[in-house]
Amino acid sequence: MRLPAPVTYRLGRDADVDACLGVWRTAVDDYQGRLNQPPLPEETGPLRRQVVHMAATDPDRFWVAEVDRPDEDGRAPWLVGFALATVRGGLWYLAMLFVLPAVQGHGIGAALLDRAQAGRDTPPGGPAIPGPDAALESGIHTWGMATDTAQPISNGLYARRGMPPRLPIWRLVGEPYRWSAVPDLPTSLEAVAFDAMAANGHGGPRLLADAVDGVDREVIGITHQADHEYLRRDGRAGFLVRERGGRVLGYAYGAPSGRIGPVAAVEPDLLPALLGVAIRRTPMLGTVGVWVPASADGAVRALLEAGLRFDRFPGLVCWSRPDLPFARYLPINLAMV
Numbered sequence: 001m002r003l004p005a006p007v008t009y010r011l012g013r014d015a016d017v018d019a020c021l022g023v024w025r026t027a028v029d030d031y032q033g034r035l036n037q038p039p040l041p042e043e044t045g046p047l048r049r050q051v052v053h054m055a056a057t058d059p060d061r062f063w064v065a066e067v068d069r070p071d072e073d074g075r076a077p078w079l080v081g082f083a084l085a086t087v088r089g090g091l092w093y094l095a096m097l098f099v100l101p102a103v104q105g106h107g108i109g110a111a112l113l114d115r116a117q118a119g120r121d122t123p124p125g126g127p128a129i130p131g132p133d134a135a136l137e138s139g140i141h142t143w144g145m146a147t148d149t150a151q152p153i154s155n156g157l158y159a160r161r162g163m164p165p166r167l168p169i170w171r172l173v174g175e176p177y178r179w180s181a182v183p184d185l186p187t188s189l190e191a192v193a194f195d196a197m198a199a200n201g202h203g204g205p206r207l208l209a210d211a212v213d214g215v216d217r218e219v220i221g222i223t224h225q226a227d228h229e230y231l232r233r234d235g236r237a238g239f240l241v242r243e244r245g246g247r248v249l250g251y252a253y254g255a256p257s258g259r260i261g262p263v264a265a266v267e268p269d270l271l272p273a274l275l276g277v278a279i280r281r282t283p284m285l286g287t288v289g290v291w292v293p294a295s296a297d298g299a300v301r302a303l304l305e306a307g308l309r310f311d312r313f314p315g316l317v318c319w320s321r322p323d324l325p326f327a328r329y330l331p332i333n334l335a336m337v
């Protein structure tokens with residue numbers, strides 16, 4: 001279809017979030033439906049909270065595209081696409097980029113991506129977009145995102161900008177029944193609930209933040225305290241794993257809904273036991289769902305052995321650098337490292 005009117009771009013705001021989630025749903029159901037996949041679940045509460053969190057931490061990386069014409073409900077202008085990215089340390093990460101099917105293929109996705117990469121408006125024909133190949137004053141050294149294997153358009157869009165798909169990431173789902181596959185910690189190690197640490201006197205929160213930052217720096221090369229605070233606000237239970245009274249070796253989160261992650265292990269062999277900690281100790285956890293990068297092969301194997309199954313098509317991690325940090329790390333989900 002021809003574009004019905006010129007497209008304008010502006011920063012997104014909280015009041016746009018519901019319209020953006022509408023665009024996300026329509027865009028995903030459109031291509032998934034053509035592949036005979038079921039529509040997205042109706043519940044969007046957790047995603048909505050995550051979008052609000054990311055838009056709050058990175059307001060200059062949340063952009064919307066509008067067409068000066070009423071939408072189906074008579075609201076003008078019509079919000080037809082959006083992009084949302086985060087910057088944590090030197091890592092730029094695209095959380096979401098969606099354009100309504102009716103106006104795809106007209107450069108709107110690319111223009112939104114330009115702005116989410118630049119963190120500012122980019123006039124047509126204006127300065128080169130800071131991207132993976134550019135040396136940046138901003139200090140960004142790594143650009144990434146996770147896509148759907150079933151989506152050549154987005155994978156092509158990112159690969160042309162130097163962020164090619166490099167790594168499958170699987171969602172594993174199910175109720176564990178072979179518990180030995182996600183074993184108890186050896187007696188030399190202990191798991192401490194984040195809440196217990198944070199409640200421990202005035203120094204507790206600082207000790208917890210330092211321990212988590214230390215693991216993140218070592219395993220993924222960045223720290224992201226704002227996301228850890230969001231996870232805890234959102235009701236995920238975190239557990240720190242360390243040598244008794246000694247070195248911190250990793251952490252794992254679980255949510256009462258069954259979502260596991262993020263999980264970080266200084267030693268990759270510890271991933272199955274870290275998953276065991278999250279699965280055993282998260283209150284009210286039943287059916288488990290977790291995104292696992294294929295390079296965390298010990299975790300993939302342990303979860304399959306425990307009884308979980310691969311769910312739907314895998315995602316793909318697109319990354320500007322060939323060295324990916326996911327052999328020892330299971331991310332929060334596809335939208336946030």
Ligand SMILES: CC(C)(COP(=O)(O)OP(=O)(O)OC[C@H]1O[C@@H](n2cnc3c(N)ncnc32)[C@H](O)[C@@H]1OP(=O)(O)O)[C@@H](O)C(=O)NCCC(=O)NCCS
Pocket residue numbers: 027028031096097098099100103104105106107108109110111146147148151152153154155156157
């Ligand atoms: C992905 C999406 C955001 C792109 O938005 P858009 O406005 O349609 O994209 P644009 O018109 O700006 O650009 C699309 C680019 O993909 C390229 N492309 C299309 N099909 C392709 C293919 N099979 N292989 C490689 N590249 C392809 C086009 O050539 C175009 O680039 P060019 O114009 O520079 O040549 C949009 O199509 C969408 O919402 N899709 C469904 C949901 C989705 O997958 N979102 C991304 C989640 S990570």
